Amino acid sequence: MVGIFVSGYLGLSGTLGAVADAIAYAIAISILIIAFDYIFGWVERKTIAKIQKRHGPTFAGKYGILQNLADFVKLLSKENVVPKNSDKLLFLSTIPIMLALSIFLIFLLPLAPTLLETNIGLGILVIFVLLSFMPLIIFANGFGSGNKFAAISAQRSVVMLISYELPLIFVIAAAGMLANGYNIADIVNAQSQWWFAILMPVGFVVFFIAMLAELERTPFDIREADNELIAGWLTDVSAPYYTLALFLDYTRMFLGSLLIAILFLGGWNGPLLPPVVWLLLKAFIVSFFIMIIRATMVRMRIDRLLRFGWIWLLPLSLLNLILTYVVFIA
């Protein structure tokens, strides 16, 4: 919508118009991501504070809305310390790469039926292939930082990868089966009547749990278990890069919530409100739910997660695949 508007407004056509549209779209989505990260960062602080019977940030701005901005500026003003025995290239490049990757993945998601310029044929598969690079990049960063806690965190990241990645893919396979394809627009359109969360509840639960692990949220924040490994793979990362890491955290959560909303909660389908608003609203509710889980759950142990992944998640995701085939296809 934005894209069409810009090229029409500027009177451009052909390649030039496409470039102008792309730039306008990129700016719009970037603003959206930053806005979500900022607002959600504040909502999370406030809500967890409420759950814990605290006040949360109150001083900066009305209801502490500017607190995150203040923290951001403060963190950016700090010196960037790079550990002496770290691999400089791995240590410094991985967090920006991960951030760029997660922002890129949000670009690949069509946010409304009229914004299909970035929709690619096997969209959901491409997204999950790229998403599963994340733990490997964390692994590289953990080993590159030359810190033992980060190294343990890196090992955990790989163990986690093998425990939740397969169930995730099987559930997507079932969703693809229902939608008759892996195109995101097709998947959303297939849910215009019934959400996939209703059609395959088992798959939804498995996907949600695996997504929590993918996003490193409690109870699966094993990689950065703050009272075991200090900050896990972020132990030696200093302020400016840590800011990026926080930004990355929320961006990934936005991405994960969008994916859950698109795959299971009917995406942009909904009455009255415009489609973009519906999708963002659903993503926000999913994020909110993830946040409440964070405030109430206890962290799982890594070997238990591995067992949980192989004994519960994997068979359940296969069961979901078979059930979906038997009930809806055959």
Place this chain on the structure above:
Amino acid sequence: MTTRINIGPVHPSTHGVLRLVADIDGDTVVNLEPHIGFLHRGVEKLVETRMYMQSPPYMEKLDYVAPLSYDEVYVATVEKAMGVEVKERAMWIRTILLELQRIASHLLWLGTMANDVGQFFTLFMWAFKDRDLVLRLLEEAAGARMFYVNMRIGGLIRDLPPGFEDSARDLLDYLDKRVREYEDFLEKNPIFMERMRGVGTISREMAVNLGVTGPVLRASGISYDVRKDNPYYVYGKLNFETQTRSEGDCFARYKVRMLEIKESIRLVREALNKMPAGDALGMPVKLILPSAKNRIVSVSRELPRGECMMYMVADPQRPYRLSIRSPTFINLAALREISKGCRTADIFAILGSLDVVMGDCDR
């Protein structure tokens, strides 16, 4: 191949300045060595240079989570050396205050332990808030939130203020409800149960050989509680049970402490009902004179963390020697034995379940 990781002395979950050197093989702990002494202040020696009643403030800073209990052990030791009887009402008040202190200490432990197994500060905040209510009650009675120094030889520095009993009863009703809520919150969480059950098991024999005391011992199935087995003050007149569990794992230790909070609540209620009227004030400091009869004394008390014994050789004016058997020091020594073969993440669950206070350990 083993990796050696150094945890502490400054680390998010070591309960003070404790350093742990862990050799881990993959995710399994091969050897774990606690290094202590970062908070050593030489209090046992300091006491020798002070007059008797100048020392309670030092005693309170040993275990800053349960200061009143430590204060009481010391004062009781001095009283025994002096051959002084405690006044009847003062005994009841001391019992009430000690049990309130036990509740406060256990609430703090509950919050930090939940934090150690990865709870994002929620239970920590709730428990701290409730602990603060108990501290406010103690403030009413003793005049300070944390470091009370309200014991005097033979009694207390002041009687309970008017209205204390009512506010105590209200608070106990509230705490009763809250503790049940906390139990629901944790025990209905399968991940929490998984983290605690079967982790860091101390068998009956091991518990005896390691010399652990307090809830750690009772969680291993041995019913030993100084309050019950060697009753002091009015514990003999009150009706309460020694809480034991047989499993000896982290969950048993958690459960014993939770049951102890409930038991303490019951104890305080009963003591408030039975408390006689009368005089509770202790002797003015100036009048304290040492008695030659009991030169060497020892007093044993059940602190929130375990049995504390003070052994004192009394001289005129000031103690010749004071030796403290602190519960944390002994309980922490068990950490090395029980954490062999556990997972890296379990170190902190076990440490949390032992309830260590480094001030108490290092003295």
